[in-house]
Amino acid sequence: xxxxxxxxxxxxxxxxxxxxxxxxxxxxxxxxxxxxxxxxxxxxxxxxxxxxxxxxxxxxxxxxxxxxxxxxxxxxxxxxxxxxxxxxxxxxxxxxxxxxxxxxxxxxxxxxxxxxxxxxxxxxxxxxxxxxxxxxxxxxxxxxxxxxxxxxxxxxxxxxxxxxxxxxxxxxxxxxxxxxxxxxxxxxxxxxxxxxxxxxxxxxxxxxxxxxxxxxxxxxxxxxxxxxxxxxxxxxxxxxxxxxxxxxxxxxxxxxxxxxxxxxxxxxxxxxxxxxxxxxxxxxxxxxxxxxxxxxxxxxxxxxxxxxxxxxxxxxxxxxxxxxxxxxxxxxxxxxxxxxxxxxxxxxxxxxxxxxxxxxxxxxxxxxxxxxxxxxxxxxxxxxxxxxxxxxxxxxx
Amino acid sequence: xxxxxxxxxxxxxxxxxxxxxxxxxxxxxxxxxxxxxxxxxxxxxxxxxxxxxxxxxxxxxxxxxxxxxxxxxxxxxxxxxxxxxxxxxxxxxxxxxxxxxxxxxxxxxxxxxxxxxxxxxxxxxxxxxxxxxxxxxxxxxxxxxxxxxxxxxxxxxxxxxxxxxxxxxxxxxxxxxxxxxxxxxxxxxxxxxxxxxxxxxxxxxxxxxxxxxxxxxxxxxxxxxxxxxxxxxxxxxxxxxxxxxxxxxxxxxxxxxxxxxxxxxxxxxxxxxxxxxxxxxxxxxxxxxxxxxxxxxxxxxxxxxxxxxxxxxxxxxxxxxxxxxxxxxxxxxxxxxxxxxxxxxxxxxxxxxxxxxxxxxxxxxxxxxxxxxxxxxxxxxxxxxxxxxxxxxxxxx
Numbered sequence: 094x095x096x097x098x099x100x101x102x103x104x105x106x107x108x109x110x111x112x113x114x115x116x117x118x119x120x121x122x123x124x125x126x127x128x129x130x131x132x133x134x135x136x137x138x139x140x141x142x143x144x145x146x147x148x149x150x151x152x153x154x155x156x157x158x159x160x161x162x163x164x165x166x167x168x169x170x171x172x173x174x175x176x177x178x179x180x181x182x183x184x185x186x187x188x189x190x191x192x193x194x195x196x197x198x199x200x201x202x203x204x205x206x207x208x209x210x211x212x213x214x215x216x217x218x219x220x221x222x223x224x225x226x227x228x229x230x231x232x233x234x235x236x237x238x239x240x241x242x243x244x245x246x247x248x249x250x251x252x253x254x255x256x257x258x259x260x261x262x263x264x265x266x267x268x269x270x271x272x273x274x275x276x277x278x279x280x281x282x283x284x285x286x287x288x289x290x291x292x293x294x295x296x297x298x299x300x301x302x303x304x305x306x307x308x309x310x311x312x313x314x315x316x317x318x319x320x321x322x323x324x325x326x327x328x329x330x331x332x333x334x335x336x337x338x339x340x341x342x343x344x345x346x347x348x349x350x351x352x353x354x355x356x357x358x359x360x361x362x363x364x365x366x367x368x369x370x371x372x373x374x375x376x377x378x379x380x381x382x383x384x385x386x387x388x389x390x391x392x393x394x395x396x397x398x399x400x401x402x403x404x405x406x407x408x409x410x411x412x413x414x415x416x417x418x419x420x421x422x423x424x425x426x427x428x429x430x431x432x433x434x435x436x437x438x439x440x441x442x443x444x445x446x447x448x449x450x451x452x453x454x455x456x457x458x459x460x461x462x463x464x465x466x467x468x469x470x471x472x473x474x475x476x477x478x479x480x481x482x483x484x485x486x487x488x489x490x
Numbered sequence: 491x492x493x494x495x496x497x498x499x500x501x502x503x504x505x506x507x508x509x510x511x512x513x514x515x516x517x518x519x520x521x522x523x524x525x526x527x528x529x530x531x532x533x534x535x536x537x538x539x540x541x542x543x544x545x546x547x548x549x550x551x552x553x554x555x556x557x558x559x560x561x562x563x564x565x566x567x568x569x570x571x572x573x574x575x576x577x578x579x580x581x582x583x584x585x586x587x588x589x590x591x592x593x594x595x596x597x598x599x600x601x602x603x604x605x606x607x608x609x610x611x612x613x614x615x616x617x618x619x620x621x622x623x624x625x626x627x628x629x630x631x632x633x634x635x636x637x638x639x640x641x642x643x644x645x646x647x648x649x650x651x652x653x654x655x656x657x658x659x660x661x662x663x664x665x666x667x668x669x670x671x672x673x674x675x676x677x678x679x680x681x682x683x684x685x686x687x688x689x690x691x692x693x694x695x696x697x698x699x700x701x702x703x704x705x706x707x708x709x710x711x712x713x714x715x716x717x718x719x720x721x722x723x724x725x726x727x728x729x730x731x732x733x734x735x736x737x738x739x740x741x742x743x744x745x746x747x748x749x750x751x752x753x754x755x756x757x758x759x760x761x762x763x764x765x766x767x768x769x770x771x772x773x774x775x776x777x778x779x780x781x782x783x784x785x786x787x788x789x790x791x792x793x794x795x796x797x798x799x800x801x802x803x804x805x806x807x808x809x810x811x812x813x814x815x816x817x818x819x820x821x822x823x824x825x826x827x828x829x830x831x832x833x834x835x836x837x838x839x840x841x842x843x844x845x846x847x848x849x850x851x852x853x854x855x856x857x858x859x860x861x862x863x864x865x866x867x868x869x870x871x872x873x874x875x876x877x878x879x880x881x882x883x884x885x886x887x
Binding site: 100101102113114115116117118119120121122123124125126127129131132134135139140141142143145147148149150151153199206207209210211213248249250251253254255256257284285286287319320353354355356357358359362486487489490 | 497498499510511512513514515516517518519520521522523524526528529531532536537538539540542544545546547548550596603604606607608610645646647648650651652653654681682683684716717750751752753754755756759883884886887
């Protein structure tokens with residue numbers, strides 16, 4: 094065992110760097126949950142491992158039979174549709190990778206005070222339900238309708254503004270993707286936290302579009318100006334920037350950190366030899382992943398311990414001379430689902446930073462460091478995993 | 491709308507208090523997840539809302555048929571038992587409230603650098619499997635065996651110490667509670683994060699005793715001295731305190747924060763009138779809850795906004811003159827499951843702090859402020875929920 098290995102140093106926790114996170118951010122991190130990266134081995138993310146972001150409180154719905162969806166606004170006649178009526182429509186099942194638009198927020202400096210995701214706000218589930226287009230037909234909308242406003246059952250305050258969670262999509266946006274109304278996840282009824290009994294699923298978009306606890310779809314001819322549409326979920330370079338709407342996913346990849354973790358720092362320790370690096374990659378609007386590459390950067394000989402920084406914040410630099418090696422891709426299980434990738438690495442003792450980056454079929458490629466965003470949205474910077482390789486590891490006690 | 495109401499102040503987030511949390515603590519909070527308190531309405535916590543604390547990585551188990559449990563040590567003959575063999579034993583189902591021993595850690599000052607739970611590390615599930623006592627019979631232990639060591643499939647480093655997660659129980663402790671081996675939760679196979687395919691469930695104890703991904707039970711006549719038994723999970727008043735083992739749950743209650751939340755601060759806003767306060771209470775070792783009381787403290791007239799501090803850290807004082815009113819209790823659904831409680835409150839405009847405290851059948855009562863613990867264990871301090879009552883609320887936008 095190398096004496097310079099800080100993972101196996103019993104005193105390591107005495108000299109941890111402090112950073113200025115508020116107790117409100119920690120409470121949000123306790124409340125909202127991300128995938129454990131090692132669970133990306135599964136094509137379909139188990140319930141409870143799929144990322145979850147709840148803006149307000151999860152509504153308590155005792156009985157799905159009492160639930161109905163109101164179709165209102167520019168329609169022939171406003172109607173309420175029960176779940177039973179929806180389930181009589183042609184059934185559709187779709188495996189979809191969803192990611193929170195704020196994923197990676199805490200790696201952007203300075204950091205907008207909100208949910209401090211590192212990189213774990215992603216998941217892939219198999220959603221069951223009906224096509225939104227079939228529900229639109231039920232509503233018999235007026236020819237003047239151009240946009241649909243989707244209302245959840247959840248309300249609360251954000252920035253002093255008391256509102257119900259609502260998002261809109263134009264009919265053109267709906268025609269361009271395969272939007273569905275879902276009442277099942279991974280073959281089961283939705284659990285409360287994923288929108289029971291009914292939610293929207295907008296494949297290829299960031300998660301805020303997939304409105305949970307759906308109570309109403311309002312057909313309109315006016316661009317929706319609600320808080321969650323134009324106040325939040327806008328890319329902004331500064332406070333007075335009018336913003337560009339957050340819509341489709343950005344091309345991105347993640348790696349399962351190899352080896353074994355330190356409980357507290359999540360630093361990684363592994364034995365020299367062949368190490369399989371494995372991860373997932375996805376892109377916006379159902380685009381295919383055409384390339385995933387891996388860069389393995391060896392640490393300095395003199396003070397390799399300085400390289401252990403699992404949170405990645407300090408690694409958000411673009412070092413010169415990274416050498417990118419192509420990984421082997423697997424077939425995605427569905428058009429809107431992530432792609433698996435793997436690469437064998439012949440690891441030798443020392444400290445390393447491992448990075449992966451994806452490119453989609455349109456040539457969009459992850460940046461090593463993404464542009465800063467005021468709200469912390471759309472961070473598809475290359476993930477950086479710090480590891481320490483020993484010649485061999487002892488048998489654990 | 492009162493102009494002194496900071497929840498509806500659009501500038502509120504500009505003056506948030508900072509606190510010194512490390513990025514490692516935030517990454518742990520992102521990784522581990524707690525119950526959304528409002529989901530305590532459900533007797534049984536839905537999968538994905540039950541708290542989850544993973545020390546190391548979640549093992550990837552493709553096929554439960556390849557899994558076996560080794561029974562070793564002071565037994566007639568070491569054997570491996572398959573899940574199929576276990577499922578031939580008499581089936582048992584038990585609804586159990588589990589809580590992380592570190593729940594409430596971040597409310598203790600100073601705070602041990604570890605998973606920074608506020609109060610959400612609790613859940614109640616229906617576990618299905620076999621009695622441990624029936625498995626012990628299968629093993630035919632030697633008369634000299636006094637203790638069983640339970641080994642998980644997960645390994646990692648903590649404080650420089652590389653080890654497999656292991657915990658022990660003495661035969662006397664096993665005889666005193668209804669320990670089971672579980673392969674189902676809420677009627678389904680365990681998901682990976684809850685111990686697939688097999689785990690221990692120790693009702694009435696803190697969660698660390700319920701070893702996940704169980705691979706081996708070793709019968710021994712020597713007190714187990716592993717890291718997770720004697721290094722961690724000890725109540726300690728100082729670093730040189732030898733410690734008292736963390737074992738059974740401490741009496742505790744939680745309230746669902748009433749009204750509607752502010753997204754970021756989780757401060758609560760509600761309309762005057764009758765408000766149902768609802769929550770849960772539980773105790774150690776299957777003791778019944780005999781009393782839950784609620785104290786409603788009205789804020790100062792001159793600066794009620796100072797009272798909004800949802801995280802509760804600053805509320806960890808024991809004010810004089812709290813008036814405790816008894817709540818109405820419901821029957822627990824099982825011996826080791828939490829009890830529901832409720833109380834109607836006639837809320838008038840102003841700022842308030844709401845507290846609840848439980849007492850068990852043996853007279854154990856939650857302290858308003860629990861004793862400090864070096865590792866942040868066993869914090870059963872009374873929860874404090876800050877709310878702001880308006881005469882009426884507008885219709886949300």
